Amino acid sequence: MSDVRALLDRAAEGAGKPAFSAGAVYAKADRIRRRRRVAASTAVLAVVAAGAFALPRTGGDEDPAHTSVASAGPSASPTPSASVPASDKAERLASLLPADVGKIEEVSLAVLIKKATPEQAQTTYLGPLDGHYAFRRDGGVGYLLLTLEDREAVEKKMGRPADLDEDLCVRVGQEPSRSDCEREVLPDGRVLTTWRDTMDVEGEDSVDWGPELVGRLIHRDGSQFLVRSSTGFEGTGTQGPLLSEPPLSRQQLKQLLTGPEVLPRD
DSSP: OOOOSSSSOOSOOOTTSSOOOHHHHHHHHHHHHHHHHHHHHTTSSOOOOOOOOOOOOOOOSOOTTBOOHHHHOTTOOOOOOOOOOHHHHHHHHHTTSOGGGOEEEEEOHHHHHHOOOTTTTOOOOSSTTOEEEEEEETTEEEEEEEEEEOHHHHHHHHSSOOOTTOOTTSOOTTOOOOEEEEEEEOTTSOEEEEEEEOOOOOOSSSEEEOOEEEEEEEOTTSOEEEEEEEOOEEETTOOSOOOSSOSSOHHHHHHHHTSGGGSOBO
């Protein structure tokens, strides 16, 4: 099981607040983990780690047509991407992936799980492809959550910028280790970590998430990109059975995270 430590969002924010974000999911999972660790220390409950993942932000290889958060430097302040119709975003995402990943549709987990109205679930995203997507194939429904977070957002959530030296694959204290964790230092200095998460954790929502692949790409300026490739969920708002495997493989997830298409345009 993996411990995401406030990386991503698993549960939607309450009605009237920004839409269900990747960061919220993981922050909630982190709170659950902390409560369970305390319980374990008193012999009341065993520690159970969950990898709720909130898609933060990631950056791609530098490209003249895009402004990389990493290359822009610590003082860079990318502007939010202009609103793009859901169908257009889904089509743009689909154009970057193999056809066999399934039918892709942009959705709102706040609407599905929290029963928020579309107006309440509206969110301003930083990255052009940030959001939540349903992947339908073989009778099942999985999800991809993408979130790009600038340095300010990371500091507000974690109390510090994203740390390039932090090794998420190393177990710290009583924290459960991440399963099948891989850490890569890219040629340009960014750090990409991917791992598997069983999502064996009880949340505050009446949903049970299936296993997933999680990724975090840290930029040199302290910003980050978060992604969840989830087999889906069961319970309130479910759209269908879980997929047998996450909608995107590890390699597909890496290519997406490090591609220029996920970065804001200059």
